[in-house]
Amino acid sequence: MSIKKSDKGCFVVEGEKFLAEGEQISGKTPNADELKKNTIAYNILKEHNTSGSIEKLNIKFDALASHDITYVGIIQTAKASGLENFPIPYILTNCHNSLAAVGGTINEDDHAFGLSAAVKYGGIYVPPHQAVIHQYMREMWAGGGRMILGSDSHTRYGALGTMAVGEGGPELVKQLLGRTWDINYPDVIAVHLTGAPRKGVGPQDVALAIIGEVFDSGFVKNKVMEFIGPGIANLSVEYRNGIDVMTTETTCLSSIWKTDDRVRDYLKEHGREDAYAELAPGAVTYYDGLLEVDLSKVEPMIALPFHPSNVYTIKNFIENANEILKKIDSETKEQFGDPKLDTGLPSKAENGRVKVSQGVIAGCAGGSFENLSEAADILKGKSVGNDHFGLSVYPASQPIYLEAMKSGVAQNLMSAGVLLRSAFCGPCFGAGDVPANKDFSIRHTTRNFPSREGSKPGEGQIASVALMDARSIAATSANKGELIPATEIDYQVSNIAYHFSGEIYENRVKSKALTPTSDEELVFGPNIKDWPQMIPLTENLLLQ
Incomplete structure (x- = not known):
């Protein structure tokens, strides 16, 4: 099992070792109230609090x-x-x-x-x-x-x-x-990472494994997830970003990670080395709960319709696809109160295989250079095919797009038949690459709620989205839309170094940050009206 959780408070030594119950430090029993002040989250919240009380926070943001x-x-x-x-x-x-x-x-x-x-x-x-x-x-x-x-x-x-x-x-x-x-001081949950991911396992796989473990129980709801442990050093910064952005789907309040020289290098590459700060928990730190993640045991995952927590390993899903897809189809009819609504999902499984209709790698979760580069490694010299299945890739920024062109990543993707699009969040909320009715789309994006892909179930049309990592989406694309985890194919990771082009921005x-031009007129349009002139309240009012 790759993930274990405990809702009991725990003491962590140097961000790695856990104190046994009743264990003392220098002959003294550790004090939870004092040692919770050693979390990274505590110190950031304290620095931004204006209330004078750490229990009742009044936060001003940067x-x-x-x-x-x-x-x-x-x-x-x-x-x-x-x-x-x-x-x-x-x-x-x-x-x-x-x-x-x-x-x-x-x-x-x-x-x-x-x-x-x-x-x-x-x-x-x-x-x-x-x-x-x-x-x-x-x-x-x-x-x-x-x-x-x-x-x-x-x-x-x-x-x-x-x-x-x-x-x-x-x-x-x-x-x-x-x-x-204004909020009450939140609980802080340690997310302790160990090991290193296998080739073919990406940040979305780790994120979905965590979401699947904690969502239903509300384990981290309105709490801060603080990522610590030796496994962090085995992850690139873009890999960490890919896990981090999906913490929203756990229902946590916020997240924070231990930083290291890789973060410094990332910020330096973006011309902002002065923005780096070394962040780490104290020598002994108290956390309100613990989530242990062994990265080496995480498998390629899939979050089936219609929620990021509806998680299976891809292998388990393929082996049981007939039963699982029939169940989802039945639940969808019940959810929308329409027994005639046909998702088409049961037809996607046949003879131990699952066929999907579309692939998308996009946005703040999927569109990183590292995700695009490894997808290109998998698709190099291959084809997504010329039937119904297709793959669209949205680089998350113009600098990433430019580096994809310079490095050959774009060439490998486009030569395989991939559509390379501009930076856009559309596939996450139904405004880009809307599938056909009854289609089954696999996406490295943030959410797969009903209608988030653009269909209108109330009008009798519906498409379904499953969340996956870019690597397994690329592997499935090379397999002409037949679902397969990236760990089951052979490919070489190029590990292309990323170079940021700041001149684009x-x-x-x-x-114009903090340099206002007060006489500038706001530009309104037919859909944007200025507020009517407001008359100050007088000392007395006559009501009729």
Whole structure:
């Protein structure tokens, strides 16, 4: 078994060894209340707390991030409440409303508003297709000991030393108005990593294994996951990012990782070595619970429709596909209250094989250079075929796209028949690569809820998405859509070094952080109206 969990508090020595029950340190019984102060999370939260009480936190963040589905409403609400300028860096990305085929001018109207708001109030505007929100924040803003608040649920930069939180728009409005994020001090769960992943096992496999273990029980719900242990050193930073971004699906509050020289090198490559901070738990640290993950025992995983916690090993799923897919089809009919709704899933399993209709590798979870590079290694010299199955790959940023072209990664993918697209979050929320009715799509993205791929079950159409790692998606693609884990194929990992091209952002991103131009006019559109003039309340009111 690759994962064990314990909801009992535990003491960890030097981030690696566990104290036995009743064991003393230097002849003394360890004090949990004192030693919980040695977690990385405690010290970051304390540094950002303004309440004077660690039990009742009033947090002020270092930066904010939103995309084009949310920033218009946030800025409009803050404006109506007295906003004069952005008090902290506010990054406005445009990775959601950027490829819609309907709606007229509304998407570009949002973008025009966002650009004008960045200039007027002093923010950063990242144009469409430059980067998905979380990749840009990793590349340009996350750093050791920081806290970032985003209006997207997958705001997670713990592997770079940043405690990041995804919240609803009103919490960002509060930060823009100088208010605080108010929570009780959370429990902190140690996620102790040991071993090293086998070839063919990627970050999504580790993430799905963890989600499958903790989701139903609520083991980490509203708690902080603190990643420690010797296994971290065996993971590249992009691999860590790939696990970290999926912690949202565990229902945890936030995440944070022990940092090391690999994190320093990552930040240095992105021109931000000064953002590095060495973060580690204290010599002896108390945690409220423990999750032990042996990376060497994690297998290629699949999260079947319609939730990231509906997890099986790919091998187990293939062996029992007939039974499992019939069960999902039956549950879907019940969920939507439509006995005639046909997912088509049972037909995908035949004679011990499972056929899928589509593959996608995209976004903040799948679109890293490392994922693309290893997918290209698997597909080099092969073909995805010329039947119904196809594979689309969305690099998470333009710098990743450029490096894919320079390094030959793009050539290997495209020569195999892969569609290489621009940075876009669409496959995560139904706005890109929408499958056909009854199709079964495998994706290295963040979620596979009903309709997240774009179908409309209420109108009698439905497609199904399963989450997998890029490596097994590439292996399945080379197998013409017949499901197979990447551990069962032979390929050589090229381990291409990544080189970041910062000039892409220098030449396109509008960076006005904390330098507002107050006389700049906001650009409104037919779908964005200015607030009516508000008359101050008088001392007395006459009510009729």
